[in-house]
Amino acid sequence: MADVIAKNAHLASTVLKTLTDNERSDALVKVERALKLNKDRILEANLVDMETAKKNNLSDSLIKRLDLSKNDKFDSMCQGVLDVAQLEDPLNKITLATKIDDGLNLYRLTCPVGVLLIIFESRPEVIANITALAIKSGNAAILKGGKESFNTFKALSDVINETLTKETKVPENSIQLISTRSDVSDLLSQDKYIDLVIPRGSNALVRNIKDNTKIPVLGHADGICSIYVDEFAQLDKATKILIDSKTNYPAGCNAVEKCLIDETLVKSNLDDKVVPLLKSLIEAGITLHIDPELLKLLPQEISANEKTVAATEDDFSREFLSFDLAVKAVKNVQEAILHINEHSSKHTDCIITENKENADRFLQGIDSSGVYWNCSTRFADGFRYGFGAEVGISTNKIHSRGPVGLEGLVCYYYQMRGDGHIAGDYAGAGGVRVFKHEKIDPNSVVLN
Amino acid sequence: MADVIAKNAHLASTVLKTLTDNERSDALVKVERALKLNKDRILEANLVDMETAKKNNLSDSLIKRLDLSKNDKFDSMCQGVLDVAQLEDPLNKITLATKIDDGLNLYRLTCPVGVLLIIFESRPEVIANITALAIKSGNAAILKGGKESFNTFKALSDVINETLTKETKVPENSIQLISTRSDVSDLLSQDKYIDLVIPRGSNALVRNIKDNTKIPVLGHADGICSIYVDEFAQLDKATKILIDSKTNYPAGCNAVEKCLIDETLVKSNLDDKVVPLLKSLIEAGITLHIDPELLKLLPQEISANEKTVAATEDDFSREFLSFDLAVKAVKNVQEAILHINEHSSKHTDCIITENKENADRFLQGIDSSGVYWNCSTRFADGFRYGFGAEVGISTNKIHSRGPVGLEGLVCYYYQMRGDGHIAGDYAGAGGVRVFKHEKIDPNSVVLN
Secondary structure, rough: OHHHHHHHHHHHHHOOOOOOOOHHHHHHHHHHHHHHHOHHHHHHHHHHHHHHHHOOOOOOOHHHHHHHOOOOOOHHHHHHHHHOOOOOOOOOOEEEEEEEEEEEEEEEEEEEEEEEEEEOOOOOOOHHHHHHHHHHHOEEEEEEEOHHHHHHHHHHHHHHHHHHHHHHHOOOEEEEEOOOOOHHHHHEEEEEOOEEEEEOOOOHHHHHHOOOOOOEEEEOOOOOOEEEEEEOHHHHHHHHHHHHHHHHHOOHHHHHEEEEEEEHHHHHHHHHHHHHHHHHHHOOOOEEEEEEHHHHHOHHHHHHHOEEEOOOHHHHHOOOOOEEEEEEEEEOOHHHHHHHHOOOOOOOOEOOOOHHHHHHHHHHHHOOOOOEEEOHHHHHOOOHHOOOOOOOEEEOOOOEEEEEOHHHHHEEEEEEEEEEEOOEEEEOOOOEEEOOEEEEOHOOOOOO | OOOHHHHHHHHHHHHOOOOOOHHHHHHHHHHHHHHHHOOOHHHHHHHHHHHHHHHHOOOOOHHHHHOOOOOHHHHHHHHHHHOOOOOOOOOEEEEEEEEEOOOEEEEEEEEOEEEEEEOOOOOHHHHHHHHHHHHHHOOOEEEEEEEHHHHHHHHHHHHHHHHHHOOOOOOOOOEEEEEHHHHHOOOOOOOOOOOOEEEEEHHHHHHHHOOOOOOOOOOOOOOOEEEEEEOOOOHHHHHHHHHHHHHHOOOOOOOOOEEEEEEEHHHHOHHHHHHHHHHHHHHOEEEEEEEEEHHOOOOHHHOOOOOOEEOHHHHHHHHOOOOEEEEEEEEEEHHHHHHHHOOOOOEEEEOOOOOOHHHHHHHHHHHEEEEEEEEOOOHOOOHHHOOOOEEEEOOOOOOOOOEEEEHHEEEEEEEEEEEEEEEHOOOOOOOOEOOOOOEHHHHHOOOO
C-alpha cells in the first residue's frame, strides 16, 4: 500500500513539475473557490470531529483548535490559499549560466524537490496551507494530519482533490491524504520515491521520525533559543527583548529559554543593571533558574524570591515551553558563543549590545539558523520574515534553515545544451579543445 | 575517541567560519609552499606505501594510482591548492535582504555547513584537494583515506597541519586525519557535531555509509545515465555522443549505461538510422544488451552479432562500468521520461533530438541532477562545469546536486538587526504595528 501511494506521488510529481506557474496558481484559485462553495459540507464534517472530541473529553484548548467555524478561521484559511497563489514563482529560476564552449551552454535552474511527506497536528486549516505551498512549489505531497481532525481533513481533501482532478492541470495523486500511523511508518521506508519528510508536531514525533527513516527530514525537534546580554547592553532593550522573547508565546519554538549575562556586568553593574533586569523578568511572571555561581552573588530580593530557583546543568539544554528561563553569567562574548553553540538547538539566538565589534563576533560565531542583534527571538517566523507562508522551521545545517517558505521547497538541476558536443574532444579526456567557461548573467538568459 | 575528534572539529569550525577570505586563502598559499618544501619527505613516505603495495601484490593500476612521484602529479597537486585559493569566496554572500520595519532588517548570508566527514579512496593527492576545498569554504574536515596510502596521507597531513598551526589563523583540529575503519563507524554516530558525510569511493562504501548514519550523506551510490534517441535525432550526433558517453571512460559515474530509441525510428528508419547506429556502437567495441522486443525486429547482422546479447530486465537498472550498454525501444519522449525517472539514479540523462518541443519536455520532465540536450553525459564533472574543483557528484534531491564545488559546501543563515524591536508590538502577536517587508537589493547592502 505504502509503495503504491509513494510511487503514485512520484509519478504525479514528474508531471506537476512541468506545469507553468499560471497552471499551478490557477489551480489554487480554483481550490479556494471550491473550499468556499463547500463550506457547509466541510463544517458539517468538522462538527463530527468536535463532537467526538467532546465525547472523548479532550481539553478545551484542543477542542478550540479543532473548531473551523470560529470567527474568521474558515475565511482566512481560504485567503491563505490565494496569498500563496500570488507569491512569486519559485521554479525555473536560472541561478547560474556558463558558456562552456561555442554552442555548449550550462544552466542551473530551480526545480521542485519532488515528493514531500508532511505530518502535522490537528489544526484542520493547516491542510489547505500545505496543499497551497506544495502545489505552488511543484511538489507532490502525501499528508497525514492529527487523528482528532480526521473527518475535517477528509472533507477538505475530497474538495481539494475533486477540484484539482476536474478543473485543473494538476495531476491525480499530487495531494494524497493518509489516515493511519502505520501508513506513516510504512512510508518512511519509501526512500526511493519520497524525497523529504516534514514533521510538524511534538518533539517526540520529530525525534521518532528522524530515528526511523533514511529520507532527509526537514524540521526541528527542539527550539532552545538564547539571549546574551553583553557588557555593552542597554538595560531597557535587554529587559524589553527578554520579556517579549519569553512571554509573548512561551510555547513557541522561537521563545527564549536561556539568558547569558556578561560577567563584567555582574561585577561592575550588579545593582544598576543586573538586579533591575532580573527583577523586571520576575515581575513579568518569569521563573528564573539561576546558575548557582551567579546566584551566590545576587542580593536576597532576587536569590530568595519565590520565582527564583537554582539551575541544574540540564536547565541549560532544556526547552521549557513555559514561563521559565535559565540564567547564567559568562566571561565574555567568546564564552557566550561557545556555550550557545554547545547547548542550543541551532534555532535562533540573540545578542543585546551597543558594541558593534561584539555584535559582529556573535553574528559570525553563532552556529544557528537565526542570529539576531537587539531584537526579539520571536521574529523567527516565515510570516514575519515576509515569506508569505511557511511549512515549518528547520534547524538542519543543510538545504533549508530557519523558517521555510516556497524557496525552501525547491532545489536545482543543471541543463546542458549542445550540438553534438563530446567530452573526448577536450583536453583532459583525450582531445585538445579548451573549455571557455565564460560566465553569463543569468538574468539575461531566455531559454526559448 | 570519536566524540573527542568530532567535538574538536566542531569547535574548530566555529572559529574557522569567522576568518576572512584573505585569511583562509592565505593559509592555502602557505600550505602549497610547505608541500613543495617538503616534497622529499612526502615522496619518501609515498615510497613506503608503494613498496608495501608491491609486497601485497596489489594490481599494477592501483600501484600506479598510489604513485605520487609520477610525471607532474606532485606539482599539479600543489597547483590545485593554489587554484582553489584563487576561487571566489563562497562565504558571507548576502542572498536576501528585507526591511522588516524601520530599524529592523533581515539578511540571509551564506555560511559553511560546519563539520565534514570525508571518506575517500587511495589516490594520495586527493587529500590536498579536499583540504583546500574545506578551508576555502570555512568547513572543518575529518578525513579518512584508503589504507593503501596511509603513510603518504600521514606525511601530507603532518605538513598541512604543521603549517596551518604555525603560520596561519586556521585553528587547530580544522583538518584531522583518522586512520581506521572503526574510527569511521564511531564517527558516523556523532550527528551532534558532524554535519555532512561525503563518501568518495565504491558503491558498496556509499551504500554502507548511508545505511549506518543519521548524518546527511552527500554523494552517489550509482551513476546510471541514459541517452534517449528521439524520433528527430540526427544520426551522426547520436552516434558520436553515444560512443563518447560510453567509451571515453566507462568506469566513470557519468558514463552512459542505457540507450532508449524512439519506436518511430525503429518502424520507419530501421535500415537508414537504427541499424547504422547500433553497428557503429558495436564497431566502437560496445557490447549491446538489447531488449528482446527490439531484438526481434533487428536484422541478423545486429541480432546475431557476437557483441549482441538479449537484455534482462535488470540490465536497465544496472551500472555496467564497462563497454556494455542496455538498449530498448520506447513509444515516445513521454515513455522515455517515465522509464528514466523509474530506472535511473538521478545522475545525468540526455536527449538527442532536433525537435525543440521534445527537448523541452525531456529537460523539464527528467528528475535528475543533470539533464542534457545533444551532448555527452561525460560533461557531468566539476572541472568541466567550470567550478574549479569538486568534492564529488551528488544524486541527492536536496541541498547540492550534480558536481559539488565550493557552493555545494555552504548553506545560509539569517541575521536580524534591530534596535530593541519586539514581536509583541506587531499585529498577530498582540500589537498593532504592521510589517513593511520591503525588498532590498542584496548587492546594495554593506554590512558595516
